[in-house]
Amino acid sequence: MSVWLQRPPAAAPAGRVFCIPQAGSGTTVFDNWPAERAGVEFLPVELPGRLSRFTEAPPDTLEDLAAAMIDGLEPYLGVPFAFFGHCWSAILAYEVTRRLERAGHEPARLFVSSEVPPQAGPAGRMLDMDADELAAEVAATIRDIGRKPHPELVDLYVRILRSDIELRRGYHAPEPNRLACPITVFGWRDDPEYPPESLAGWAECGNATFIQLPGRHNEFNAAPDDLIDTILAGVLERLRGRKPRPEGSHR
Secondary structure, X not given: OOOOEOOOOOOOOOEEEEEEOOOOOOHHHHOOOOOEEOOEEEEEEOXXXXXXXXXXXXXXXXXXXXXXXXXXXXXXXXXXXEEEEEOHHHHHHHHHHHHHHHOOOOOOEEEEEOOOOHHHOOOOHHHHOOHHHHHHHHHHHHHHOXXXXXXXXXXXXXXXXXXXXXXXXXXXXXXXXXXXXXXXXXXXOOOOOOOHHHHHHHHHHOOEEEEEEOOOOOHHHHOOHHHHHHHHHHHHHHHOOOOOOOOOOOO
């Protein structure tokens, strides 16, 4: 199994959704998500420098991280697949999807949540936070997934969060490539950091559909039915009339 995956992939799923943790987080943010729904499996992606990969140094750039992720996940792209990214990881999901299309793969869809489009540049209050403020953000995320924020764990993830923020700060796409696959953009009604108008630029990145869901910034942690059902429908739509390729095949 790839080090990029939290659990072994199914032998012959109908489709796959690769779920990328937000900045400063690990795959535990997807603990409430289903492992499988209607034959489509949801696979949390384990990034370097966290959880089972603590000893690995993070890449120097977001582009390097995207390239390494593709190398690790390419054997599992023989069925309709999509990427989900929230906040910081939405940009990583976009870059991975862009590169896969350029290499000849055909992602079913890109799902992004609570993040400005790549051409809008880095945005968000965490960019200017000090260590104490970042620690408060990390602790809040840990509580959101139903765990207790121990000080040592918070300190560790603050370091990861700072590294992730620097990766985003160094990524620039003033004229983003337009994706061939459709994009679903999720906004959250009680998320003041990313109001609907801040997400509109995703329409420049492809055929974008905008969906507003009830909840706060990290509501995706709870895997609300509207979110999961929308993602599932987007992948199943691609299944019509398509035969899956054998596992491990490349285009």
